[in-house]
Amino acid sequence: MYRWYENASVCYVYLDDVSHDDPSAFERSTWFTRSWTLQELIAPRDIIFYDKNWKYIGSRESRRDIISRITKVSTRVLQKDEDVREMSVAQRMSWASSRRATRVEDIAYSLMGLFGVNMPLLYGEGHKAFLRLQEEIIKISDDQSIFAWSGVKEGYPGLLAQSPDAFRTCNDIIRINNRTGGTSFVMTNRGLSVTLEIYQWKILDMYVALLNCMRIKDSEPQHHPSRGYSRMGIFLRRLAEFDQWARVEDDQEDLRDRMDDHMLAWKQANPIFSHGSAAVSEEVRTLTTYQGDRNIPFWEWRGYHMREMAMKVRQMPFFSPRGEDALFCRRQRIHGFRICNELLVEGSHGPLYKDILRRSRLDKKTGILVPNVPSKYPRSIVSILDISKQQRQIKFISLGFDFDFNPVCFLAEAPAVDEKDLLKKRLKELVQEDGKGQEIGANGNSDKDLFDFRTSHAHFDCEKINATRGILERLPTDTVGWNQIEGDGALPHRFRAGLWALKGDYVNGLCVSLRGPKYKVEFKRDVSSGHVIWDFNLERVSTGPLAMHRGSFG
Numbered sequence: 001m002y003r004w005y006e007n008a009s010v011c012y013v014y015l016d017d018v019s020h021d022d023p024s025a026f027e028r029s030t031w032f033t034r035s036w037t038l039q040e041l042i043a044p045r046d047i048i049f050y051d052k053n054w055k056y057i058g059s060r061e062s063r064r065d066i067i068s069r070i071t072k073v074s075t076r077v078l079q080k081d082e083d084v085r086e087m088s089v090a091q092r093m094s095w096a097s098s099r100r101a102t103r104v105e106d107i108a109y110s111l112m113g114l115f116g117v118n119m120p121l122l123y124g125e126g127h128k129a130f131l132r133l134q135e136e137i138i139k140i141s142d143d144q145s146i147f148a149w150s151g152v153k154e155g156y157p158g159l160l161a162q163s164p165d166a167f168r169t170c171n172d173i174i175r176i177n178n179r180t181g182g183t184s185f186v187m188t189n190r191g192l193s194v195t196l197e198i199y200q201w202k203i204l205d206m207y208v209a210l211l212n213c214m215r216i217k218d219s220e221p222q223h224h225p226s227r228g229y230s231r232m233g234i235f236l237r238r239l240a241e242f243d244q245w246a247r248v249e250d251d252q253e254d255l256r257d258r259m260d261d262h263m264l265a266w267k268q269a270n271p272i273f274s275h276g277s278a279a280v281s282e283e284v285r286t287l288t289t290y291q292g293d294r295n296i297p298f299w300e301w302r303g304y305h306m307r308e309m310a311m312k313v314r315q316m317p318f319f320s321p322r323g324e325d326a327l328f329c330r331r332q333r334i335h336g337f338r339i340c341n342e343l344l345v346e347g348s349h350g351p352l353y354k355d356i357l358r359r360s361r362l363d364k365k366t367g368i369l370v371p372n373v374p375s376k377y378p379r380s381i382v383s384i385l386d387i388s389k390q391q392r393q394i395k396f397i398s399l400g401f402d403f404d405f406n407p408v409c410f411l412a413e414a415p416a417v418d419e420k421d422l423l424k425k426r427l428k429e430l431v432q433e434d435g436k437g438q439e440i441g442a443n444g445n446s447d448k449d450l451f452d453f454r455t456s457h458a459h460f461d462c463e464k465i466n467a468t469r470g471i472l473e474r475l476p477t478d479t480v481g482w483n484q485i486e487g488d489g490a491l492p493h494r495f496r497a498g499l500w501a502l503k504g505d506y507v508n509g510l511c512v513s514l515r516g517p518k519y520k521v522e523f524k525r526d527v528s529s530g531h532v533i534w535d536f537n538l539e540r541v542s543t544g545p546l547a548m549h550r551g552s553f554g
Helices: 003-005 037-041 064-071 089-096 103-107 128-140 324-328 420-433 446-454 462-467
Strands: 011-014 047-050 056-059 173-175 187-188 189-199 207-211 214-215 232-238 242-246 306-313 335-339 360-365 368-371 381-386 395-401 407-411 497-505 510-514 519-526 534-538
Touching: 003 037, 037 064, 089 173, 103 128, 128 187, 306 510, 335 381, 368 381, 395 534, 407 519, 407 534, 497 510
Parallel strands: 011 047, 242 306, 335 534
Antiparallel strands: 047 056, 173 214, 187 189, 189 207, 189 306, 207 232, 232 242, 335 368, 360 368, 381 395, 395 407, 407 497, 510 519, 519 534
């Protein structure tokens, strides 16, 4: 049908609800609200309009501005100055968002020619027709603006919209062409398989996926002189199965503009470390921004951890609101730890534990520790507990979540708490091992000298540099410097005596013994209340092998 209109020299449109004597009636005509008439408007070379009395009321050319205002179709498309196939998928979908058909399937069928696809007409399939249309579109197009719709509904986790109405606000979304080429995506029996750039949002287990599309206004150089564009982002969460994801909303929003600005501000700021620095997490090197004094604590450095992630986004609706995957998608959840009672010891002069960061709230009755300081940046460390007054071998405990929302803990015995002189000595040894010996600054005493020394020697083996950092400098997002797991326990750290860096699995948790100090470390996931709470247990054990349940360790 579309080709039939496209090959016509001229198309005559009879408007039975428009009178030549009423100029405003043209804009109110139902012809502009019907699904099938969209292709009649765009495809022909020329269109002549007549009113109900067959009086000439204008052409598409003469009325292009009025028609563009009614339909949101660009005047350049109406004038045939721009090929409709050059418009983004989101833009073309937006033109159909306010149109209706007697049969719901025709809303999808009427768009086949506009997108250059073919599919069988199966009346009776209902809204599935529009899903089939999108599946046909992604077979021939890698335009990610097809995901840039709004109106996420609870229970529906898919990346494909349920109707054109979801694209109502997408008229100004254009695609971004990448010199290196885009990534392919395809529908599978496990959902839509796609590779996207994602980074952690302010809620740690929520991610922003950047799409290769943007608003037209954000493509103007005066807004982004250093880059020229700023991409749009959608929100995702990982489900119980590691490769399964779902689209969600954040604070009643599910589509945001200029999401690059949240993580690429480093281009206009002084980065803490150079791109090759090994002193920060591998994913965050070029995404960390520095604000203020360099003496700011390591855990307060601001930045985003970004990865290019291959994923399968579930398209099928959740069958039960109480199912495990449905619970994973809920917006309101507690992401914290329940500390075992043995660690929350009270002395005669007060508690024998202290939260160094003071960014968490501890319920002494339940032992639940959750963040209480809102932040627009993701904070992977929930708390650092000082338990040195309890006469234990373990003096400090750092708890948090890594990029994949796996529970993480760092434990420090006395030798690993703080020894700047020892750290400088070990760094100096590493330099000498590398054959490039050099003194640590002019006097070798200040923190700035140590900072500059580590930064200038960022070319060393990443694991060695990472491993020399103490518990107050470690982040859960570090990709190296973790204790090795062997058999039924964790081996002592290769470079930092007394430091234990352990990572669990975001579903199965962790249960492991320490080879050295006789302790068992356990993370156990509890969702009995509908919230996600990790039971953290650190207890002394007798000698002998321990059974260990092993999740996913770094």
